[in-house]
Amino acid sequence: MSEACARPTPDLPVLAVDRLSVTFASGRASVRVVDDVSFTLGQGEILALLGESGCGKSMTALAIMGLVPGAGRPGGRVMLDGEALLDVPPDRLRALRGQRMAMVFQDPMSALNPVLSLGNQIGEALRCHTGLRRAALRDRVVALLGEVGLADPAQVADRFPHELSGGMCQRVMIAMAIACDPGLLIADEPTTALDVTVQKQILDLLHGLRRRHRTAILLITHDLGVVAENADRVAVMYAGQVVEEAPVAVLYARPAHPYTLGLLRSMPRLESRPDDDPGSFYAIPGTVPDPANLPPGCRFEPRCDRADQACRETAPALEALRPDHRVRCWHPVAGP
Ligand SMILES: Nc1ncnc2c1ncn2[C@@H]1O[C@H](COP(=O)(O)OP(=O)(O)OP(=O)(O)O)[C@@H](O)[C@H]1O
Numbered sequence: 333m334s335e336a337c338a339r340p341t342p343d344l345p346v347l348a349v350d351r352l353s354v355t356f357a358s359g360r361a362s363v364r365v366v367d368d369v370s371f372t373l374g375q376g377e378i379l380a381l382l383g384e385s386g387c388g389k390s391m392t393a394l395a396i397m398g399l400v401p402g403a404g405r406p407g408g409r410v411m412l413d414g415e416a417l418l419d420v421p422p423d424r425l426r427a428l429r430g431q432r433m434a435m436v437f438q439d440p441m442s443a444l445n446p447v448l449s450l451g452n453q454i455g456e457a458l459r460c461h462t463g464l465r466r467a468a469l470r471d472r473v474v475a476l477l478g479e480v481g482l483a484d485p486a487q488v489a490d491r492f493p494h495e496l497s498g499g500m501c502q503r504v505m506i507a508m509a510i511a512c513d514p515g516l517l518i519a520d521e522p523t524t525a526l527d528v529t530v531q532k533q534i535l536d537l538l539h540g541l542r543r544r545h546r547t548a549i550l551l552i553t554h555d556l557g558v559v560a561e562n563a564d565r566v567a568v569m570y571a572g573q574v575v576e577e578a579p580v581a582v583l584y585a586r587p588a589h590p591y592t593l594g595l596l597r598s599m600p601r602l603e604s605r606p607d608d609d610p611g612s613f614y615a616i617p618g619t620v621p622d623p624a625n626l627p628p629g630c631r632f633e634p635r636c637d638r639a640d641q642a643c644r645e646t647a648p649a650l651e652a653l654r655p656d657h658r659v660r661c662w663h664p665v666a667g668p
Pocket residue numbers: 356365383384385386387388389390391392401402554623
């Protein structure tokens with residue numbers, strides 16, 4: 333493990349997000365697209381941030397990285413290894429990105445520079461954060477490309493993005509992200525643009541990283557199957573908020589939020605049940621509310637068959653059902 337990755341506070345979670353919010357100005361009004369989001373992530377842990385398109389997953393990730401475009405300072409607190417990220421000066425934040433936290437995105441092709449060789453791109457990231465030069469830099473680049481499972485890494489280093497497949501480019505992006513051995517890796521839909529077989533290889537690669545380096549991984553996805561097979565814990569997001577958080581096995585066996593239950597019911601199954609309508613899929617009625625026009629009480633209330641007056645009037649907080657299971661609901665499905 334490199335010196336850059338030596339954790340100053342091994343007893344603390346790698347990442348602690350506390351009441352994070354992201355607000356955009358919209359004309360004279362302001363629109364809060366991430367609201368009261370809290371979770372922690374320990375060393376070597378994989379936490380999935382699960383939710384439908386537009387629910388605020390990417391904005392949460394970008395706020396952690398200090399990369400939200402066009403919004404003011406996010407609200408709340410983000411602690412990385414005990415350091416308050418929302419309050420560090422820009423220079424320090426730039427150093428932390430890459431050294432202690434890194435992010436990989438959905439579309440590797442568009443994230444890479446088309447006119448620079450892959451070796452030069454990874455080398456650039458390394459040069460910024462380490463003192464490595466020339467032969468030592470090249471050796472480290474080739475070693476990284478080998479570590480992410482690319483055959484003939486020395487040859488790949490001299491290639492350009494358009495000469496590689498999408499899966500290979502995503503491996504290069506991961507090599508770049510782990511160049512300085514960051515303690516936190518945020519993977520935002522890292523396999524969505526890839527074929528199913530390549531998806532599995534990339535997810536296996538992330539598992540290898542957490543095993544070998546104890547990297548904490550925030551895995552952003554809308555795919556319940558990816559969560560089930562890859563995460564330790566999951567935080568389900570709806571309309572900008574975490575509505576349920578639990579270990580994966582608990583969430584799938586005893587979902588407590590009606591939205592989570594709806595998501596699980598809408599998953600296609602291989603085996604049918606006697607009461608299934610042949611060929612039919614369950615779909616949660618209604619649509620996700622516009623962040624500029626949220627219901628006054630629970631944000632899921634207009635779509636929820638358990639809703640009553642309390643849900644219409646008052647927004648629930650995220651409360652512990654059990655020590656490892658939190659839910660934002662007045663009438664959770666699975667009681668303690
Ligand atoms: N620059 C912006 N200004 C105003 N609103 C924005 C801006 N960027 C994103 N949003 C809004 O923020 C909300 C959350 O977007 P975000 O990209 O985080 O969702 P997501 O869950 O990651 O969805 P997807 O999986 O589709 O990326 C959406 O309603 C989106 O329209």
